[in-house]
Amino acid sequence: MPFLPCLKKKKSPVPLGRSIFQKHTPPIQQNYQALLEMCLKNKCLFTDDNFPAHISSIGTGALLKKLPRNLRWKRPHALHRSPVFYAANRKQLDLCQGLVENCWFLAALQALTFHQDILAAVVPLNQSFERKYAGIFHFRFWHFGEWVDVVVDDRLPVNEVGELVFVSSVYKNVFWGALLEKAYAKLYGSYEDLQIGQVSEALVDFTGGVNTTIKLAAAPPDLWDILTRATYSRSLMGCQTHLGTTKVLKNGLVAGHAYTVTGIRKVTCQYGPENLVRLRNPWGKIEWKGDWSDSSYKWELLSPKEKILLRKNKEDGEFWMSLRDFKIHFVDLTICKLTPDLMSQEDGKKWMYSVKSGRWVKGSTAGGSLGFCNGTFWMNPQYLLDVLPVEDSKKSLGSCNVVISLIQKPSSKHRNRASHLSIGFSLYKYQESNRKLPPAFFTRHQPVNKHKVFLDEREVTLDFHLQPGVYVIVPSTLEPQQESEFILRVFSRKHVLREMGGNTSFTLSKEIVDRYEGKIWEDFFTNYFEQNPEINAVQLQRILNNISWRNFQSFRLHFSLDACQVILALLDLNATGTLSIQEFRVLWKRLSGKLDLVELHAAVQETGISLSNEICNLMAIRYGDPDLKISFESFVCFMLRVEIMGEAFRNLTQDGKGIYLRESEWMMMTLYS
Structure with missing residues (x-):
């Protein structure tokens, strides 16, 4: 899928110098079951010293100015006489955004509620405020290549009248959303660190899936088919509106705001078929006012049956709009694929997945991009990708669909304290070898992805249609000598991925001088x-x-x-x-x-x-x-x-x-x- 090139002003190359590599800080691991049993044995409620009920867990920036004067931390039992962790019999689109500007997180969370099995993997539903209650809860997130279990106590920040100041539920006695947000804040440092983000990041953290981002201004002609396949393949989808000076526009959309794609439907009007997209504002209110909105005259063009099934004249943040309007008013569409065969016509086929961890280290493997013409591009880590033909594929003699994803790891525990580097990767066709490609190779050969782009985002993902054969992936930062750890993931029907030589080699020739x-x-x-x-x-x-x-x-x-x-x-x-x-x-x-x-x-x-x-x-x-x-x-x-x-x-x-x-x-x- 197309990506926009990085348009940021170029910085001066970072000078070489001694460097102590700043490794990514892994989250603190706590044993939920052991802590639960200890609290039950001692008949006490769990208090989490690693993420205390203190202002330090909220943050140190602008969020503090929004907080109520008499901020308190209380457990759900002090807020409602019969608190419920999760209500399976209630409509799941019941969460509302709080003071944290994390609509991106909430939009992804709303998408999660449509898939109960995925939700249950992130939010273990056997937790309760009654049976084996000890004030401790846990949640699971996919965190840079591995699933981690995050433990929290159930002390939540509230105002002086006992209302949750962050994520809350429409049903005041349901607390799974608030506790999940707290666990996510702990994973990334603080509530403040959830202020800025993208739907795509949270979708991957909830599923471990791979993202495809479609710029709607240049959407492919088969966008409706892609949406259809995404819906039936159980993909999670989110989108974002254009930035603007006015927060809420006259058409009811919120500028620079994340929304969840909750469904699609082709309807039959009196003048012909119409493709509709259903979206939800994570605020739980403020809806689209144009065609196919709750009060639109367009509903009168449908049969009574379709009108009754689809139209919902209720201010709950959810609404319909035409695909045409969707492409006009939204910037991009993010599709998180649990299986990466969305762009392939071979439905139902099994895909394999490989992952490698690597580093860009100043003076060693941080070669930067070819665009800087610094002669160090070859120093970047190199990975050999052998794309193999699949016998049961209808296209076994043709191209193979391959998805490559590059994710950079932050060096700081606090996700918003270290800005993203501009990252990307190049893919080269090559003859099989264990040797790293020498500098001369890159002056003589063009990459498969000739129009390379570098994005200052956590993840860069590209889809390829490749002939079976041997390729080399070279991940890099835009500028040389920039340091970070990274995760390289490859999805395809059949392949082998390994680091070139598994190492960097040094040479001292044994020829006699004379x-x-x-x-x-x-x-x-x-x-x-x-x-x-x-x-x-x-x-x-x-x-x-x-x-x-x-x-x-x-x-x-x-x-x-x-x-x-x-x-x-x-x-x-x-x-x-x-x-x-x-x-x-x-x-x-x-x-x-x-x-x-x-x-x-x-x-x-x-x-x-x-x-x-x-x-x-x-x-x-x-x-x-x-x-x-x-x-x-x-x-x-x-x-x-x-x-x-x-x-x-x-x-x-x-x-x-x-x-x-x-x-x-x-x-x-x-x-x-």
Whole structure:
């Protein structure tokens, strides 16, 4: 589906520098069942110290100005004589927005109420204010790749007359909506952190599904068919109106407001068929006043039966409008697909799902987009996607529908304290290989998605129709050196997804600089060691710094004493504090190679030494300069350490997976290396 390119003013590239990567903060895990049993045993009501009944749980910003003066926290039993957690026999569109401007959350929640099985997964319905009541409740959310259980107590903020100040129910004794909002606020930091958001985010958090966003100004001609398939495939849908200076427009719509799509219907008028869309304002009031509104004359054009079934002349926030008006007055339509086959004609077929977690780290894997022309795009994480043909598919010889979703994780627990980066991804056709694509590949090849866009949103999702074959996905931020964790998800009928090589690799070529020159130096070292059978770190430094490094004439190579001490410690097998000629030859063989210093800090060609991205990141921090660039001497130290430690592991392991060390061996390995 089409996405609008990021139109924000470009910022200056972030300068390179040392970085301590800010990992996403996972939510605090509390065992609901254990806490419930403990409270029942002690005959006490649960109080949640992790999200206390305190102003800190509400926030620190503009929301505080809206609060009533005498804000109090009370349990439902203090607000109603017979509180009910969830009323299954009542109409479920019963929630009203409170002081928090979270219509996006409420619009998604309204969509959830149409699917009782999905609702029951998020809101465990076996909770009660009577049986096993201990003032504790729990809810489940899909949170960046995994389902998490969020526990809350039932103390809710109310005004001086005992009315809930945030989400409430039309039925004053029903509290599931208010408690769910509290759990969601706890997950994302505070009630204040629910002030800004999008329907698409909440829909994914409730379902773990994948979103398709349709810009209605450029809606596809088969929009009605898409809506029909979405309805019958149990997708959840939300939409948003255009921004405006006036809050409530003359036509009854609220500007910049989220709505829930609650149904569709094709009706037969006297002049022909008409496609209608049913929507609901999460405020539970203020409705559309145009054609097919509750009081519209259009209803008189229907048969009495259709009129009775569809028309509901009641101020409850729900209304009908034509598909034509819907495309005019709403900006976009978000469809959250529980199964991602919405855009496919192959109904009822099973899809598979793969997920990978990754990071963009400054100086290592945060290469930015190709548009910045900085030559670092290739540094981004790369994922090999093998799209396989499906035997039972009617289109097995044709294209396969593939959905790719990229989600960025916030570094802060508070979702609104860290703005979203502009993110996107490129997809390339490629021959199967475990090697990461080199820089030259991206100068010679165009991506499958030629019109790449970057959005400053939590998730970017694109649908593809791909021929079976091998592809490479390169997720990136718009600007280089921007850090974040991310989740990459792929949905298709059949595929294999893996990180390219599973790692980033570093290369030190083993070619001899020059045979003739090498012979001269070999003779020199033989004569030198005849006079000095063992050399110390100072002598090693003198030798290395006096060598004319033929391949690096344009660089001033200098080995520090510290680097020479590290090299000596790595190669001094008999722990004498000196090197013999045999030990020095091991070093010389490794140094007499051809090394590309331009790509020294993160070389991309493999030599059999494969290192994870985490190791590479540590390398940049440990051995790099303030700009995270690695000198030749530091690279040598690093590669020697890798080889020595790798050899030690292979010698000590029994199963190839792990080793057991005595304390003395551990001290020797860590201190000596």
